[in-house]
Amino acid sequence: GAVVSQHPSWVICKSGTSVKIECRSLDFQATTMFWYRQFPKQSLMLMATSNEGSKATYEQGVEKDKFLINHASLTLSTLTVTSAHPEDSSFYICSATQLSSGTTDNEQFFGPGTRLTVL
């Protein structure tokens, strides 16, 4: 199956610093990548949808200047949490959908997630 990786798997940073999280599709080209945030024992909340070469589409209530998304290639998207604060501490998960027309477009392949802790 399609594999999506994230780096780093966990990060601890000081309040006010910026953190970059990478999401890569390893064995396929991703038309679209999604970024989710998940607080402990809660559901996944979609933050933004990212298409290669274009600006990300953010969900209502998500600050685009705080959560910068870059989708530079068909295999890489990055999420930068700028000026992180303790309330940004969460599990950030990316997902990707395949480019191939031979696949069903109903399946998103999820990365393993990045746990961010802001002190």
Add this chain to the structure above:
Amino acid sequence: GQSLEQPSEVTAVEGAIVQINCTYQTSGFYGLSWYQQHDGGAPTFLSYNALDGLEETGRFSSFLSRSDSYGYLLLQELQMKDSASYFCAVRTGFQKLVFGTGTRLLVSP
């Protein structure tokens, strides 16, 4: 608004059958998916229903009734490794998913 409601927790014993329900109210509907997530892990895809009826994949089956805005995931022959959180998710637009509240399944010996 969008809402997908699931029971918060379900408990069962090994070998049993359990059903996890999902009722949804969304602005768009293309299909209902189910995902499994172990603690600290990534969600993994289990099933997808675009049309009414039952889809069977091994020990897992999923059902959808679009007229009732309702679906369920049926897990048979439960194993300890099935202890995890299960999320329903509605595909509301092109490849876009809205996730349910999640159900924590605890399987005991």
